[in-house]
Amino acid sequence: MLDAQPTPLVQVQDLKMHFPIYTGLFRKHTGDVKAVDGVSFDILAGQTLGLVGESGCGKSTVGRAMLRLYEPTAGRVVIDGDDVATLAPEALRKKRPTMQMVFQDPQASLNPRMTLAEIVSEPLDEHTNWTRDQKLERVYELMDQVGLNRRFVNRFPHEFSGGQRQRIGIARALALKPRFIVCDEPIAALDVSIQAQVVNLLEDLQEKLGLTYLFISHDLSMVRHLAQRVAVMYLGRIAELSPSKDLYARPLHPYAEALLSAVNEPDPVLAAQRKRIILKGDVPSPANPPKGCNFCTRCPRVMDICRTVKPDLLEVEPGRLVACHLYTAAGSTGASEANERNQQGENQ
Amino acid sequence: MLTFTLRRLLLAIPTLLVISLVIFLLVDLAPGSPMSEIPLTVPPDVRQKMIEALGADQPVFVRYFLWLRQFFWVEPAYAFDSWFGTTLAEGEQRILSWQSRSPVFTIIGQRLPQTLIVIGTAYLVGILIALPIGIYSAYRQYSLFDQGGTLFAMIGFSVPTFFSGTLFIIIFAVWLGWFPTKYDTQLEVVDWATFWEQIRQMALPVMTLGLANAAAISRYMRSSMLDNMTMDYVRTARAKGMSERTVVLKHVLRNSLIPVVTVIALGIPSIFGGAIITENLFGVNGIGAALIGAIHASDLPMVQTLAFIFAVLIVLFNLIADILYGLLDPRIRYD
Amino acid sequence: MSMRAALLGAVAALGIAPAAFAERGTDGEVKLTFPQAVSIMNPYLSGGTKDIYASSMVLEPLAGLDPDGNLITKLAAEIPTRENGGISEDLTSITWKLQPDLKWSDGTPVTADDAVFTWEYCTHPEGGCAQATKYEGVAKVEAVDPSTIKVTFSGPKPNPYTAFVGALSPVLQKAQFAACIGAAAPTCTDQNNMPIGTGPFKVTGFTVNDTVTMAMNENYRDPAKPAFASAVIKGGGDAEGSARAVMETGEFDYAWNTQIPPDSQAAMTAAGKGQFVVAFGTLVERLEMNLTDPSADLPEGERSTAKHPHPILSDIKVRTALSKAIDRSILVEVGYGAGGKPTCNVIPSPDAWASDNSGCIAQDMEGAKALLDEAGWTDSDGDGIRDKDGKKLSILYQTTVNPIRQDFQALIKDWWTELGVEVELKAIDPGVFFGGDAGSPDTFQKFYADVEMYANNSDNPDPETYLGQYQCKNAPSPENQWQGENINRFCDPAYDELHAKLTQTTDVAERQAIAKQLNDMVTKDSMTVIPLVHRGTLSAHSNTLGGVAINSWDTEMWNVADWFRVK
Numbered sequence A: 001m002l003d004a005q006p007t008p009l010v011q012v013q014d015l016k017m018h019f020p021i022y023t024g025l026f027r028k029h030t031g032d033v034k035a036v037d038g039v040s041f042d043i044l045a046g047q048t049l050g051l052v053g054e055s056g057c058g059k060s061t062v063g064r065a066m067l068r069l070y071e072p073t074a075g076r077v078v079i080d081g082d083d084v085a086t087l088a089p090e091a092l093r094k095k096r097p098t099m100q101m102v103f104q105d106p107q108a109s110l111n112p113r114m115t116l117a118e119i120v121s122e123p124l125d126e127h128t129n130w131t132r133d134q135k136l137e138r139v140y141e142l143m144d145q146v147g148l149n150r151r152f153v154n155r156f157p158h159e160f161s162g163g164q165r166q167r168i169g170i171a172r173a174l175a176l177k178p179r180f181i182v183c184d185e186p187i188a189a190l191d192v193s194i195q196a197q198v199v200n201l202l203e204d205l206q207e208k209l210g211l212t213y214l215f216i217s218h219d220l221s222m223v224r225h226l227a228q229r230v231a232v233m234y235l236g237r238i239a240e241l242s243p244s245k246d247l248y249a250r251p252l253h254p255y256a257e258a259l260l261s262a263v264n265e266p267d268p269v270l271a272a273q274r275k276r277i278i279l280k281g282d283v284p285s286p287a288n289p290p291k292g293c294n295f296c297t298r299c300p301r302v303m304d305i306c307r308t309v310k311p312d313l314l315e316v317e318p319g320r321l322v323a324c325h326l327y328t329a330a331g332s333t334g335a336s337e338a339n340e341r342n343q344q345g346e347n348q
Numbered sequence B: 001m002l003t004f005t006l007r008r009l010l011l012a013i014p015t016l017l018v019i020s021l022v023i024f025l026l027v028d029l030a031p032g033s034p035m036s037e038i039p040l041t042v043p044p045d046v047r048q049k050m051i052e053a054l055g056a057d058q059p060v061f062v063r064y065f066l067w068l069r070q071f072f073w074v075e076p077a078y079a080f081d082s083w084f085g086t087t088l089a090e091g092e093q094r095i096l097s098w099q100s101r102s103p104v105f106t107i108i109g110q111r112l113p114q115t116l117i118v119i120g121t122a123y124l125v126g127i128l129i130a131l132p133i134g135i136y137s138a139y140r141q142y143s144l145f146d147q148g149g150t151l152f153a154m155i156g157f158s159v160p161t162f163f164s165g166t167l168f169i170i171i172f173a174v175w176l177g178w179f180p181t182k183y184d185t186q187l188e189v190v191d192w193a194t195f196w197e198q199i200r201q202m203a204l205p206v207m208t209l210g211l212a213n214a215a216a217i218s219r220y221m222r223s224s225m226l227d228n229m230t231m232d233y234v235r236t237a238r239a240k241g242m243s244e245r246t247v248v249l250k251h252v253l254r255n256s257l258i259p260v261v262t263v264i265a266l267g268i269p270s271i272f273g274g275a276i277i278t279e280n281l282f283g284v285n286g287i288g289a290a291l292i293g294a295i296h297a298s299d300l301p302m303v304q305t306l307a308f309i310f311a312v313l314i315v316l317f318n319l320i321a322d323i324l325y326g327l328l329d330p331r332i333r334y335d
Numbered sequence C: 001m002s003m004r005a006a007l008l009g010a011v012a013a014l015g016i017a018p019a020a021f022a023e024r025g026t027d028g029e030v031k032l033t034f035p036q037a038v039s040i041m042n043p044y045l046s047g048g049t050k051d052i053y054a055s056s057m058v059l060e061p062l063a064g065l066d067p068d069g070n071l072i073t074k075l076a077a078e079i080p081t082r083e084n085g086g087i088s089e090d091l092t093s094i095t096w097k098l099q100p101d102l103k104w105s106d107g108t109p110v111t112a113d114d115a116v117f118t119w120e121y122c123t124h125p126e127g128g129c130a131q132a133t134k135y136e137g138v139a140k141v142e143a144v145d146p147s148t149i150k151v152t153f154s155g156p157k158p159n160p161y162t163a164f165v166g167a168l169s170p171v172l173q174k175a176q177f178a179a180c181i182g183a184a185a186p187t188c189t190d191q192n193n194m195p196i197g198t199g200p201f202k203v204t205g206f207t208v209n210d211t212v213t214m215a216m217n218e219n220y221r222d223p224a225k226p227a228f229a230s231a232v233i234k235g236g237g238d239a240e241g242s243a244r245a246v247m248e249t250g251e252f253d254y255a256w257n258t259q260i261p262p263d264s265q266a267a268m269t270a271a272g273k274g275q276f277v278v279a280f281g282t283l284v285e286r287l288e289m290n291l292t293d294p295s296a297d298l299p300e301g302e303r304s305t306a307k308h309p310h311p312i313l314s315d316i317k318v319r320t321a322l323s324k325a326i327d328r329s330i331l332v333e334v335g336y337g338a339g340g341k342p343t344c345n346v347i348p349s350p351d352a353w354a355s356d357n358s359g360c361i362a363q364d365m366e367g368a369k370a371l372l373d374e375a376g377w378t379d380s381d382g383d384g385i386r387d388k389d390g391k392k393l394s395i396l397y398q399t400t401v402n403p404i405r406q407d408f409q410a411l412i413k414d415w416w417t418e419l420g421v422e423v424e425l426k427a428i429d430p431g432v433f434f435g436g437d438a439g440s441p442d443t444f445q446k447f448y449a450d451v452e453m454y455a456n457n458s459d460n461p462d463p464e465t466y467l468g469q470y471q472c473k474n475a476p477s478p479e480n481q482w483q484g485e486n487i488n489r490f491c492d493p494a495y496d497e498l499h500a501k502l503t504q505t506t507d508v509a510e511r512q513a514i515a516k517q518l519n520d521m522v523t524k525d526s527m528t529v530i531p532l533v534h535r536g537t538l539s540a541h542s543n544t545l546g547g548v549a550i551n552s553w554d555t556e557m558w559n560v561a562d563w564f565r566v567k
């Protein structure tokens, strides 16, 4: 990450996560919930990629599948040189220290029967052969880093406030000095006043420790100043992946546009230009996504081709990738997935 | 915790008194007479005399207060006397069974050992079988093993013990001749031979009851494991790079056990209560058989005393379950 | 007995021990199982057969009854008769002689005082003695000398073999029970559970409602008996389990009361380990006809009383028709198998006392229909149910909850329905039905139904007391708190007169003739009682147990001293 020439630390290629549906008396495999259906992106070392989208669009699933908390159905997830998606169990376990996750619900993600010290030091038991004192020292160090009073070291999770719990979650994630952290809506369950504190903490830590983040959120304004680039997801696919400021200034994909129209615009000039787009209808089920563009059932600018041909995620402007027929020459939609990857690679 | 326990115990006293009165009235009002087992050849006037000799013709409240006094004063005093050689209960009438004219507590004393040994072992065996089945079924949900476990539990649940017991008797006692069908309560374990004899005679009732117990507990274990398996903290543990063993045994299991331990504790009074059908079927003649026999014979003092002891045990083990919960789950504190 | 002992001594002296004269205690343990566990070993405090049978291995009366209903000596040297002077000419006293040198199992001598005490014990007003009837009419029991007991009755007693005869009336040891008289009787737990007796066994351990363990009585009067050194009675479970333990697994030698369905009987016998034996006493499963009106429309206190004759069943033609419609052989086949036979008698045995009444055995549906037609019950509106004067021929038929009885109810209902009778069935918890609670509407005595079914028996081969039930004065009514035994409210002065004559008659042949006549009066002559099945007690014994002679007049263990191991 200290290289002058930035190289991607994380490369996701065509990641798919399908949850099988079994029905009937004999639990026959009758279909799949296509929670993530072909997602590709890179994250440069030391940077943050924001991942936004409506609830249920598959954001958490992307995060979990990347860290092999789910077994991905297809695709590659290269993190720091290893394809996590195919790593053998033991190698995966060894790999875990490099990649960590901060969870959405700080209460549920901490084992209620373990004290702070146990929670934070447990990964150390597994991955180091330090003495007790060394481990305790590290726990204290981490508590300092995330701003927790050392006195609390033997408390149980339920004895902390929500913000403090999320700090524990962060300390825990940091324990093994990871390089990459998936932050899955780390602030969604927190009070607005505390949200800022935690976000600031994450930013400070990134700066100090040179961390790389995938920051999942449905709060677009929060992502805006955290992430260098933002991916907008819809129904298991990426609709648009653009540098943050470009996206917020001028969303290209109709879905991104609709999504952003609902966000408060701090700049009064831009706010004046903005008109709110209300989407009609419901998000289709990921078990049965529409043919063609998966946004076609709700898109205000839908065309005939949209209902039959799936648009690929292509670079339509420098650094900006969009999956929409509006931005591709009509009829020239035969671009292969390999092409998609190549383009993405070239641009970084 | 201590004050909590004491407060609960104090609160239990009036509750239990009310329960004792309710049981007494229920048992008393229940149809049937202590003479219903006496053959018709005994004429009515003799029956009437017999009822009078039992004191069964006294008004219900007189009998209730007599019972209260006997239960809370005479019997403890009697026990105290027999331990310390005092004479507190001298000349006092103990609670007598109408059916056998024996002191109810003597009967309970005779019956408790086999009930605890047989039913207790069955409970233990049930738990020991149930936990691994429940854990592994949940861990491999919908696997062949899980389906097998479900089938096992369904059988254990739905097949009544009189049926499974009779089936076991026919297979293991009649056809194979491995085990006796009647439990010998007089057997004393003094050496290996008698110990083996004891194991053999416990085999069938323990199998019968163990199956039923295991069915219920394995289901609890499974669903509790499943509840916890999808919890975020389990994902956290996996994310930490903990081994699968640690994840399942340390994180999931330890949390899943909390409700299961409570259920197990709440089930313990039923051990004392015996298993009426199984005891009867195999001639274990423990507390359960005593209760059903007493109910049939309208033996009010026996039914009343046993029912009340069960009530006490249930209240007690509810408290124990609560305390256990508090000990196991740091989120719960009683102040 | 002493003759036999002398003979035995002689044989022993010669050094030849014939197989028939086994030595005492050489055959190990005999194991019995009862589906109902033994509650108490004192028959005076229990009416339960299980308790009486168990205690009969320990406690003995002066005389007992053999399988044919004949008197045999137990503690008595001989059976007193008028011929041998044991019974006074005026029939007001009987004098028993004890055998010489009788000892209790604790080694102390048995004396006439023990018998006197036993009488005092059972007749004490506060003792609640279950066998008080055995001493009814006894004015006094005296010890003439240490081995002579004189029982004096308050009037002439044609059947004086009640007190101290049979397992219901054994002799207690005065020394042991002296402090247990009257109100103290129920509180003497040790005495009641481990009585000292004269029988072949003595109690060594007693767990209530579970197990009785016994050892041979070293002081038993016959030095060669019992063959078994110890005995155990394990109680609990059910008839099926008890039977199986003898017939299939061979864990036990003897199982009492193994009444199981006929097909199970056959299957178990096929296992070849043992056999079923049936004791036919006087137990008869019967239908009792209510001769009074149980209608709920009547004011309480008048329902089922002599005030209102039964609107349907008062007509003997209807009662006869109901009886004719029944096929008793099918009932036996379905319910009892070897354990029952069809009967038309209230007194079905012993043979000498039983009437040769068998007219009811063959089912006669057409005859039954004709009788109803004759009685004016016709199906005028064509709904399949007969009626008369706008009233339907409808009957409420009740019994206890019991699988065999419910089978019987269903079968009989079918037959009666075919006859054009509407039948409503009701099954009552036995505890309530037999409980005698005057407050309950469901006791068999209250009889708030038209027909009811249960079984009853005489506990004595001489049915005098039993037949006395049907006297007019014994009808249950509010006046006697519904405690009478004349369930049908049968009232025939001729019957009462004849029964009175029975109580005065001493000649046995004459008594038997009267008893048969009384039996016929309540059965075939009046169809008041409709007997169905003569029920036996089915027991099972292992093929390795010898000497069993089933007895329905006394305890089944009456000759347990003679039981031995077949080798």
Ligand SMILES: Nc1ncnc2c1ncn2[C@@H]1O[C@H](COP(=O)(O)OP(=O)(O)OP(=O)(O)O)[C@@H](O)[C@H]1O
Pocket: A019, A033, A034, A035, A053, A054, A055, A056, A057, A058, A059, A060, A061, A062, A218, A286
């Ligand atoms: N284990 C699973 N089995 C089956 N379906 C699942 C599973 N996990 C998630 N899904 C489905 O996948 C889709 C995406 O879920 P996901 O949790 O990734 O959404 P999300 O974008 O994180 O939503 P939120 O903002 O509410 O957290 C949803 O439709 C969900 O129902």
Ligand code: SF4
Pocket: A253, A254, A255, A293, A294, A295, A296, A297, A299, A300, A301, A302, A303, A306, A311, A323, A324, A325, A326
């Ligand atoms: S491809 Fe068509 S439907 Fe999809 S976003 Fe573009 S315009 Fe809308």
Ligand SMILES: [Mg+2]
Pocket: A059, A060, A061, A104, A184, A185
């Ligand atoms: Mg999510």
